[in-house]
Amino acid sequence: MNPFKMRPERTGDLFVDWEKFWVKPYNKNEVNPYTRTRIILMNGTEFENVWFSHQFSRSVGDDELRRKLAYIRKSEQQQQKILTHLKPADESALEHTIGYEQLAVDLTAHLAKRVNDKNIKSALDFALLEDFDHLYRYADYLDFTTGEHAEKLVGGYTEITPGRPTISHHRHPYDSIRYPMTDKCPATMDVLAANVITAAEQQTMNYYMNTAALWPDEMGRRLYQEIGMVEEQHVTQYGSLLKPCMSRLENLLVHQYVECWRIGGAIVLSRVITLFLYVQAGIFPHELNPAEYLFQWFPLH
Numbered sequence: 001m002n003p004f005k006m007r008p009e010r011t012g013d014l015f016v017d018w019e020k021f022w023v024k025p026y027n028k029n030e031v032n033p034y035t036r037t038r039i040i041l042m043n044g045t046e047f048e049n050v051w052f053s054h055q056f057s058r059s060v061g062d063d064e065l066r067r068k069l070a071y072i073r074k075s076e077q078q079q080q081k082i083l084t085h086l087k088p089a090d091e092s093a094l095e096h097t098i099g100y101e102q103l104a105v106d107l108t109a110h111l112a113k114r115v116n117d118k119n120i121k122s123a124l125d126f127a128l129l130e131d132f133d134h135l136y137r138y139a140d141y142l143d144f145t146t147g148e149h150a151e152k153l154v155g156g157y158t159e160i161t162p163g164r165p166t167i168s169h170h171r172h173p174y175d176s177i178r179y180p181m182t183d184k185c186p187a188t189m190d191v192l193a194a195n196v197i198t199a200a201e202q203q204t205m206n207y208y209m210n211t212a213a214l215w216p217d218e219m220g221r222r223l224y225q226e227i228g229m230v231e232e233q234h235v236t237q238y239g240s241l242l243k244p245c246m247s248r249l250e251n252l253l254v255h256q257y258v259e260c261w262r263i264g265g266a267i268v269l270s271r272v273i274t275l276f277l278y279v280q281a282g283i284f285p286h287e288l289n290p291a292e293y294l295f296q297w298f299p300l301h
Helices: 033-058 063-084 093-114 118-146 188-214 218-239 248-269 271-279 290-297
Strands: none
Touching (some): 033 063, 033 188, 033 248, 093 188, 118 188, 118 218, 188 248
16 A cells, blocks of 8 residues: 555545544453554554644744644544544553553564664664563553453463563663664655654553553552653654654655554554444544545645
């Protein structure tokens, strides 16, 4: 699937009707674990796009461009809200956390096998040992507080095993800075990998920060707070890999390309994701086609 060779099927208003805005959540006892992780990942991708768009808008004086940014941003906000509400109310924050860490382990390992840049692979391999530790600690806390086994939540797909001990994760901020991509035309997979892992870790960092403040007991608050600080290091590390010499418009184009890649991949790889994201909501994939966004910005670039 090459979004640059596709024409968006929908060319009108990108906004979703309120009637389609409230979606039916998945059943936490029946959902495929990778449907859960893909929802989390796409949620993080949407948040990164929205946040980047806000920062872009605040730093440019072209009102016509700011109107276009606001137009696309509202649609992306709606998509993020739809994704967020796919999580059922009876799935606890800790159970959902297991999904976050399953995503961190499997996505990091998968990208490390696909990237070409040795520096990016080194960063992924380094953080993967810490992701294993986080999954193990949250699984242990889940078992301790509820008696529930995280192996059921990950479907047996992801190994729950100790990684690098958390006490060894904390380091000076300078040590989290990696060499960025400096090639004039880096491999497409490297650009996609660096951007999507940054968005995923940023989503995790924010989720843990908010969860820690609402957690009812001190042990859980301390756990979320500590691992949340490690996630800050991961976001810093992965963000430092991004190509620094791109203009804001070039970065905007890359953000939309990453969104096309993630949503397109989820539709192709998951039998359930399309149903939950679109059909149950009364929405079909072409109605939330990120290729539409891509063609909004491609002529400007």
